[in-house]
Amino acid sequence: MSQKRAPGPAASPRGTRDGRSRAPSQASAAPGDARPSAFPDGSETLGRRVYRLRVERGLTQRQVADPSYTAPYISTVEAGKVQPSEKALRHIAGRLGVGYEELVSGRPAHAATELRMRLTEAQRVLATGDPEDAAALYARLDQEAAQYGLDAEHAAALVGLGNCAVEAGELGPAREYFEAAESVLSQAGAPLTQRVPAIRGRALTHLLAGELRYACYLLETALEELNARGLRDPAALVQLYTAIIGPYMDLGTHARAAQAAELALALAPEVADPALVARMHRSVARTMIAEGRAAEADASLVKASEYYQQLQIRTELAHCHWMRGYVLAQAGTLGEAEAAYRTAQGMLVSRRAALYAHQVGVELADVLHRQGKDEQAESLLRDLLGGFGSGRGAVHEAGAHRLLGLIAERHEDNGRAEEHYLSALRLLEHAEAAGDLADLCRLLGDLYRRTGRVEAALDTYRTGLSHQAAPGTTTLGPAPARPF
Structure with missing residues (x-):
């Protein structure tokens, strides 16, 4: 699947990593004029x-x-x-x-106001247009804001570049942009509330890379600091509570995810940003699914979709179709789930959001497998596996191997099934995705037992027991029955 690459840090027109831009080129001097002395740091005095x-x-x-x-x-x-x-x-x-x-x-009159207006336009382009065009706009704004010493606008441009890189699946460059934004604001003495979008972005890159605990650490640390300082900023808190639901769910810590969802819902009426409220509804739906509240989850997704349609935010709307496919798959309405997943995947492919499109593809393959369309599912999964690796989407990469293992077992190819299960196990152990690990240990243990390796089966079951799976914790497949 071809994709355009969002500009990485090396391609950014930004000057130096600490936020200072290179000086503009000097105009030619008139004869006899005294030249100012050279300044090695490139700043304009x-x-x-x-x-x-x-x-x-x-x-x-x-x-x-x-x-x-x-x-x-x-x-x-x-x-x-x-x-x-x-x-x-x-x-x-x-x-x-x-x-x-x-x-x-050194700043033109009204420079800050003009840059803020252009940042809003870049955000609109990212939401509704071509992410590569948005990245080019953010890169120019990044350079200008750094040149004029406008720290808040500089950081906002860096966060925008990070979001463009995330959409393109370039997690390393995205993380560098978010870290640079935090650095600019920290050096400027900005309050923690202003650093929240960059912190959320960093946590997202770690979550997508399968580093679930570190993503939680970043978000929990920010929440603890906000609450300790009494900085009650509803928008900042909702951003953090919404962002932490995903890693909590993948870790299998449902109680914490549910608590974060409740706190976000309580603060939502105080938040003016409709896009943030929509993202909250989409994330909260995950906790409802895990609690078996499918109708409420679907209603929450409908609210989010309405917001995204009004705002024309295409990637987030695709995520709503994605989550709705998951709700339908959990309920067993596989035909409708397949349609929702295909809609989401088509939207993400058109946005060149390659990593997200690959993740949706794995869940689509699961629905195809459950409908008995193994040939289609296997072909799709083998195409998708090349899009993972190198810290990109570890949980869904593990899901792909799990599905290939199930397909191999259905065709009585136990050796190949074991290879795929072990590949999935390594990925999930690194990510510490508890619910998925428990489900996989059950599958691998059953395979060992059927092939006469009783001790290996017992060891694998014991490993699975330590992860305390609960219905709905797995990323893929129907809500599992308690296996032990």
Whole structure:
């Protein structure tokens, strides 16, 4: 499946990793003008800025100085040898035709307002258009915000680039963008509430890579700090509670997931962002499914879908179809589940969201297998396996091997089934996905028992018992009966 790559950190026009941008190229000097000294860190000083603006406007030092100052004084300002007074700076700004704030800070008037408007446009493009186009917009905004020293806008552009990279399945670059955003805000002394989108992004990359406990650690640490400091920001809290539901569910810690869902639902009326509320409803549906509340889960997904349709957020709408396919598969309405999964996969493929499309494909293959369409399921799974690996979607990669093992068993190829089950076991042990591990241990133990390896079967069953599976915890397949 071909895909366009979101620009990675090396391709970003951003200057340095600490958030400082490279200085603009210098204009050519007029004969006899004094040049400002070189600055090894590439930053533009006040003197260099006066020099650049003067040369751009074709003015001499005397023209800038008149009538209140002298040309040699302007020369010393440009060389960085004197710190001009506010009165002198206002005079120089007037002669150069710029505002006082622009001269002092290097930022054009209304730069922050304009950048925020363009960030909103980039977010709209990511939601409704081509992620690669959105990445290009965010990259330009990243460079400009860093150049002007606008930390909040710089971090927002980095988070946008991270979201573009996640959509393309580039988890390493995405993580670097989110970490850079956190660094910019931390260095600027921004409160934790402003760092939450970057923290959520980092946690998402670890979740998708199968590092479930570390994803929980990041989110739990942020929640504990917010609550300890009394920083009651409903939007920040809902973002964190919503984000932590997924890793809790995959770890099999249903009580914690349910508690996070309850807290998010309680705060939702105080949140003004409809996209965030929609994401919350989609995540909360997972806890309802696990509790056997299929009708409520479906109602929650309908709410989320309505929000996403109004906002035209295509990837999130695809996730709603994906989750609805899961609800239908758990209920045993496999034909409708297949249709929902195919809709979700088609939408994600059109968005070039390759990793998500592969994950949906595995769950679609499960439904095909349960309908007796093993040939279709096996062909799909073998195509999909190449899209995982290298820390990409470990839980669903394990699900693919589990399904291939089941298909092999159905065709009495026990050796191949065992190979696939063991591959899945290694992936799930690394991810610590408790519910899926318990279910897989049951399958592998049954295989060992049927082939006469009783001791191996007992050891495998004991391993499965330690993970305490509960109905609905597995990523794939129907809610399992208690096997032991």
